[in-house]
Amino acid sequence: IAPILINVEDYHQAAKAKLPKMVYDYYRAGADDELTLQDNVNAFRRIKLRPRVFVNVAHHDRDENSCSVTLLNGQTKCSFPLLFAPSAMHRMADNKGGERSTARAAVRANTVMILSTLSTTRIEDVADEHQKALKEYPQSTSQLWFQLYILKDREFTTRLVQRAEKAGFRALVVTVDASRFGNREADRRNSFRLPADMQLENLYDAGLKQADGKHDSALNDYIAKNLDATLTWKDIQWLRQISRLPIIVKGIMTAEDAQLAVQAGVDGIVVSNHGARQIDTTFSTIEVLPEIVSAVRRIETTKKVDIYLDGGVRRGTDILKAVALGADAVLIGRPILWGLAVGGCQGVVDVIDIFKREFKLAVMLCGCTSLPNGNNISSSPYSHLVAMPRSRL
Amino acid sequence: IAPILINVEDYHQAAKAKLPKMVYDYYRAGADDELTLQDNVNAFRRIKLRPRVFVNVAHHDRDENSCSVTLLNGQTKCSFPLLFAPSAMHRMADNKGGERSTARAAVRANTVMILSTLSTTRIEDVADEHQKALKEYPQSTSQLWFQLYILKDREFTTRLVQRAEKAGFRALVVTVDASRFGNREADRRNSFRLPADMQLENLYDAGLKQADGKHDSALNDYIAKNLDATLTWKDIQWLRQISRLPIIVKGIMTAEDAQLAVQAGVDGIVVSNHGARQIDTTFSTIEVLPEIVSAVRRIETTKKVDIYLDGGVRRGTDILKAVALGADAVLIGRPILWGLAVGGCQGVVDVIDIFKREFKLAVMLCGCTSLPNGNNISSSPYSHLVAMPRSRL
Amino acid sequence: IAPILINVEDYHQAAKAKLPKMVYDYYRAGADDELTLQDNVNAFRRIKLRPRVFVNVAHHDRDENSCSVTLLNGQTKCSFPLLFAPSAMHRMADNKGGERSTARAAVRANTVMILSTLSTTRIEDVADEHQKALKEYPQSTSQLWFQLYILKDREFTTRLVQRAEKAGFRALVVTVDASRFGNREADRRNSFRLPADMQLENLYDAGLKQADGKHDSALNDYIAKNLDATLTWKDIQWLRQISRLPIIVKGIMTAEDAQLAVQAGVDGIVVSNHGARQIDTTFSTIEVLPEIVSAVRRIETTKKVDIYLDGGVRRGTDILKAVALGADAVLIGRPILWGLAVGGCQGVVDVIDIFKREFKLAVMLCGCTSLPNGNNISSSPYSHLVAMPRSRL
């Protein structure tokens, strides 16, 4: 008989049991010795909550949307501060549905899905499915955002952006931490390659085919050849010229870069180490969040710049910690894939449901009547909700 | 042949061997990943004692009551600074005796038992047994206190309080950290429910029956529906109106809330994270004790406000550390249940005996002639008895 | 074939294999959960050496006595800063030789043996053997010191002191951390008792016989009854009246008590937690050494007060760390017993030889031309030789 799946780790284990090793490893792995991979999770555990008691929190029980958040200066609304991080190749987890299942789950969970450039479903097909689901769940405010790798071929990149915009995607999430891909040894040991019946559909369209590989991770090699390592903050201006969508940069790990991003005029940043897949022995993301929040909030800007965080979010308490430390919302990566592998669209919905139940319970048990708005950390009633270890190390 | 049980962990292991898994798990478990559950115990271990030598401590050998404490401004006297924490459903550990066995043990150990709202024995029956035992052990100064969950149904709650007061309970311990119940995954995996021949007797009387459950913790669901999440410090005033008993609030984890409690006029507070059963990744209780003691002692009050602590107390040295850091006494939760499971009333008495022997030995070996009175921490001769790690994290 | 024994841990394991469990446990065990037992060893490992290079240290190779130390204001000389800590009942390790083997080993190792009050050989017999050995090794400057438990029966205690003085013992080491004996659970589980053919010879003489025990540590009970828990620093004056031997107090763990000891006029103190056998979760001894050294050295005294340390010394580098942090010498406890169990007198000599070789190697590799004299820590050329963790915890 099937075991009861009651937390994210249960979904992880069930997915592990179900997926081919090559696929599981691709989803799970991090760079080098995977120290940061562990640390992304463990850092959350080292941070302590300071629960307040005897506060009237009964509305969280009654009101489904008591923890909803508004993002991108009002353009976007999520049922609670959790979005779907972009991740490549969903059809390896759910052959039939793939990214379309995920899009449908985003609608049901009433939140944003960020589609990866490296999806195994065409941009337009994901958008279609999303539209269809929105009609079935008209109360949902779900949106699609598009994660962009700016490739060496700028014309092709321009076409990608235009396709996304045309298909109804509402924001561009530019990944800035991938001048090359990290050293993911599991993939190299498995000679990772996409199963024969799948393609990187968005790239394939452009006439690019994935190379074949023997002893090494062929796909990474292929993509590495197309990633543009000359990118600088000026390229954000180039992007502004070809699209009017809000721009979020993903992969900021220092206060210095956060400031450059704000100066470049972005609408949001994602504090991320790419799920520890790029470079090992960086900090966990939650540990650098405070320095980035205070750097960003120190700059006067006409519009509000959103701050997101991803990496290692596995419990509702993790979300609360990120929000209390100044994030507008978190993104989750691997848990989506575990849900998808276990039960397709429904599996993802179930995983998000766990996050939501745990998050609301944490909010109530910590005595939070509302969420901090992330805009003004010092006046937040929750500035003392979490306690960071004195030294980040 | 039965192994010799010489410390609390021995009783834990013996109880584990004896109890049905579902019951054992219910007693043992904490919230989520049980990190705080471990930390409650480990934090005591990180704190170091500074033993003084060549002090005349011979009276502790002679005088049975050399470590007795006076609580609630003189109303209560215990043989040493340890009370029984409230815990639900004692009949699962000791079917026949249940809470009556525990009450009898409290008399023999000469200390306070705090009866849980969620007992499997009626308030009045526990009181009767307590009275009977007091007659057999007339030198005992044991008292019963009543732990109160303020339920949505205020009339029913009022009746509970009145019944306790009438039955001779001497204080109310209001649990303030349970706007909802925590995520105890073990119970959910076991579909925890009360054995068929037991009831939450105090709630049953009121016509409330426990729901039946299949895949989830039915009991928690049931109680969750009745817990009142609107409670605030104003409800302490309401309670004052329906009862003249001293009021102690249980579940304080921050200096801020400790101050609100004192301002609300309580007679005592229990620094507690509910045995790590409510929210995970909070601090251990002993780590927050100092901030709470100094916050409370800074406020001028006409009466002394008692400070208790529970969570992870497993050794006599733990009690000494809590007292030296400013607690008037500690409460113990699970160790009572292990004693009860192993040997009923006698088992509890044996466990308390271990605590007392270990505590007095620690007092002697640390060169304490008397206990700090907890009232005036700075002038205490023992302010340097314990050394806390520099960072709490 | 017998394994080669090249370090102290090898002797420990060989002794464990050879000794009856009850005896091994008695020797090995610490109080309660044995956390301090581990910490005594681990704390040394956390402290780091800062080796200096290109210093002429060749004389350590040539000169057997290049690391010898002078103690008790010139009365005593040891071949290197290591003495034998007092420990009870050596005949359990070496039935025939017992404490006489140890005394002979002290002569051959050219250092001090401190004989325990609780020896299984009479004071006078140990002294005889020591004299005999000194004649065989006339170049040795070894001495016997007597460890004293001041018992409730002061007349008997006086006789013990007089016997030791008459037999040629050169100092009294008064144990001050034993108002009672600690909770050594291993002994209780084993119902520890002396083997039938042995006695606590010094106490037996006085007509005291050891009790018989069933389920508990009979010997500890017996001794506990005779230990005097009324002792204070005034009793040092009493001792001065009955003996003119130098007095060293053993069991100091705080700067406060170190100062009281110096004010009471002692000739030396031993920083010791009794090998972690008295109270658990105290500091390791090496962690408190600095606070004690600076407290003692701050007091102006006419004579120099020696500072010894014991607990967890297992490597030559440990001795160097203790000396560099201000100790005049270390005492070793259990390693002596492992040597005795493995090879009687020769086993002890071998263990000491390991310590000496390792110590001299550490001295050379750290570039120490001579040892710090312990008298004047701030002007010591080695004040920067060791680095302590910033927080002691």
Place this chain on the structure above:
Amino acid sequence: IAPILINVEDYHQAAKAKLPKMVYDYYRAGADDELTLQDNVNAFRRIKLRPRVFVNVAHHDRDENSCSVTLLNGQTKCSFPLLFAPSAMHRMADNKGGERSTARAAVRANTVMILSTLSTTRIEDVADEHQKALKEYPQSTSQLWFQLYILKDREFTTRLVQRAEKAGFRALVVTVDASRFGNREADRRNSFRLPADMQLENLYDAGLKQADGKHDSALNDYIAKNLDATLTWKDIQWLRQISRLPIIVKGIMTAEDAQLAVQAGVDGIVVSNHGARQIDTTFSTIEVLPEIVSAVRRIETTKKVDIYLDGGVRRGTDILKAVALGADAVLIGRPILWGLAVGGCQGVVDVIDIFKREFKLAVMLCGCTSLPNGNNISSSPYSHLVAMPRSRL
């Protein structure tokens, strides 16, 4: 089938499987309990990188030599900041090729090989092979440097230096941390000795033969007898008189000694604890690098003094951390031996290739356009690239 070897640890495990235990242990082992051996590796892991993004780093992809470094005031050029540390007896790993294979690998990897005094190939034969390889790879700028143990017999030592200089070695690396050899217990347990068909060729020439050993490490004994423990900084002047080669001292672990070295006029220092083979419980080398860099850079010198570091470098990120903290380059010891054991010359080339790929990837992913020059740490654009734990302990 042979497993794919994709990182240094893979080579370690493959070498372990292939080498006789005695040889493997000799290569692997450290002093005493090998705590510093572990810490050399673990300390790198505790240090965190702060990756910068959206920096144009594309030239690292195009330019093979984008990370090359110039050493010894322009005399030496390496393809990236990694040199071969001196290690004894390469023929045990690669019987036929031995040090000649390593020299050839250095040419192919375009870096420096430091030949150990204790090589199993004659100085002149290594130099010949190196010349031959340089002709095959004319674009390589590889050099040989000679590691010198100054022996008691100064005439013999002079001849060694003259032979090396004549054979074309370009620098002398004087090991200063070996007044004696450390306590490597593995060697003692294995009664380590050179296989019958090998010699310490450079010492053999001088008529010195290695002793035979039964139960102890015969070789260490032999060498220990010839190591000169009288050495001081004055002997650098002596060396200057017999050779005009640049002098680098290897084995500095404190700011104090680094300053003495600079004052003695050396051309470079190697921060090293001899691969944790000399004294246990010293600091890891990377932890002391900052204090040494700032001490050296504070002194005004006419020529630049190079700072190298070795010990525990196993990943490309380790090299980046060392360089960002002020090292001009790192030396690697054991990884060379694992490569040699697995595949002779080619094995070493492969290991270096791994280091280079990982290093360049780290450089790119951290957004470094160029390497810090190590000369002027405060003005380096990378002074904030790495974050050290607050306390070194």
